[in-house]
Amino acid sequence: MMDQQFHLESKDINVWFGERHVLKNVSLQFPINQVTALIGPSGCGKSTFIRTLNRMHELIPSAGLAGAVLLNGEDIYGEAIDPVDVREKIGMVFQKPNPFPTMSIKENVLSGLKLSGRKIDNGAELVETSLRRASIWNEVKDRLGEPALSLSGGQQQRLCIARSLAMGPDVLLMDEPCSALDPGSTRRIEETILELKDSMTIVIVTHNMQQAQRVADQTAFFLSEDGDPGHVVEFGATNDIFHGPIDPRTNEYVNGRFG
């Protein structure tokens, strides 16, 4: 395949909800071991876009899609592809921490394996490495059997990251992972992101300009003007987007003049 140089790539993604065209011709490339930030004002389609990357819109009956998402050159929307397999390779962390309320900390880490019907060999080891990679092991190692909801919000979010990591994904999608967290927890998650990118591709939606500059290698600016579908205005190295944007709208947005 020709597109092997990019680990994950979207080609002319269009999304509709019912009659509403919400995303138009989004083509982005996500190289391996890089963090890509998706920024833009509320309602610009960046969350909608990140959810197309692991087929999360399929529970919405009115959703429609055009275009392709290539993972290692293969379209994840292809006829022969099982969305469950896609989601095992492409993990996701959500805006609000969403650990499973009936499960313990340990069970939450192993929940993906159970949900996808995989066998669990050496579960204890997997729990430890996953929690370590999400930088939460030291806080929870003595209370693995306690309910996940006994953790603080920031800890719950890192538990959710650990839960995704236990699946051994190649790509981690993060949809505003810090928007519900305090600055301390936010900093710890950002540190975790920088550690994780050595072993995977990360895409993060964020409203926080400083966060994008701290963690992202490249940044895409989304915009939806006057009810037009959302689209990418500018895409490039984070430094260029923030310090030498080509498009005046990008300049206004990253300098906080709207959005």
Add this chain to the structure above:
Amino acid sequence: MSLQSPTIQRVKLRNKPSRTADKVFFGVARAAGYSSIVIVVAILFFLSIRAWPAFEQQGILDFTFGSGWDTTTTPPTLHIGAMLWGSFLIAGIGVAFAIPMAISIAYFIEFLAPKSIAKTATVIIDLLAAIPSVVIGLWGLGVFSPTGAGWAQMINQSLGFIPIFQNESGTFLRSPFIAGIVIAVMIVPIIASITREIFSQMDKEVINGAMALGGTRESILRKVILPTSAGGILGGILLALGRAMGETVAIFFVLNLSYDEVNWLNILEPQGGAIASLILSKFGEATNDEISALLAAGVVLFIFTLIINAVASYIVAKAQPWRKA
């Protein structure tokens, strides 16, 4: 600790109604609230007074757990054990059929159906709950019984080696099995609408999280949705059980009441019991002793139903502690 020093005086903050309209409203609401308790206690009390002669004559334990209904002996033998067990057996069969059906309906409405179909289905389920039980009974007698007997015969032929599916009488009509299915039709809407409500209150992000982890619809239902909703669904099931225990007419139409012998588990045999149906069938031409006994049967049914409902509300309240966040 200084908060508890004796120099600080504490006043009650609870607001007492001051305006007249407020006082009247307060009084009416309080009277209505207390009257519900008074009514329940009063019903139980006066029923018990009328029922007491039967309990005294038959002995409480013999009356409740013994079997046999014979007015020709002196004193008459009026025992409701077979009926009491029958009530539980039929309610149990009904619930066993209703649970998977109701949960599937709720899952379909909440997670699978397009909005318009979901709305229609919700309305239809509620309509089903509103069908008078005598109509369901007539349907059970006139329409369903022959079909149900056919199913029973098939079960007996293929699974007859299991004791509960044996049938020595050769007839498959008017059995606890058929009565149980008729009851299931009546309680499916109760369980389905409660389950749907519980499902709709679930945090959708938790379900999305499960999907993002590679969950299938089936594994998400089994490992995330059901455990999270279990307490609420169980409460709904017990509520339905209470309804099933008290059901009278529908069971009377489709069940052969057998007073003398407890049919423990032979669900395909044409003999069974149900306290409410016993009362219905005997009351018309009852002797004085029988009337007292039937009222006593009512007391027993009342108490068991109260227990089930109390357990139900306890479970629902305790069920989801994480909701309190």
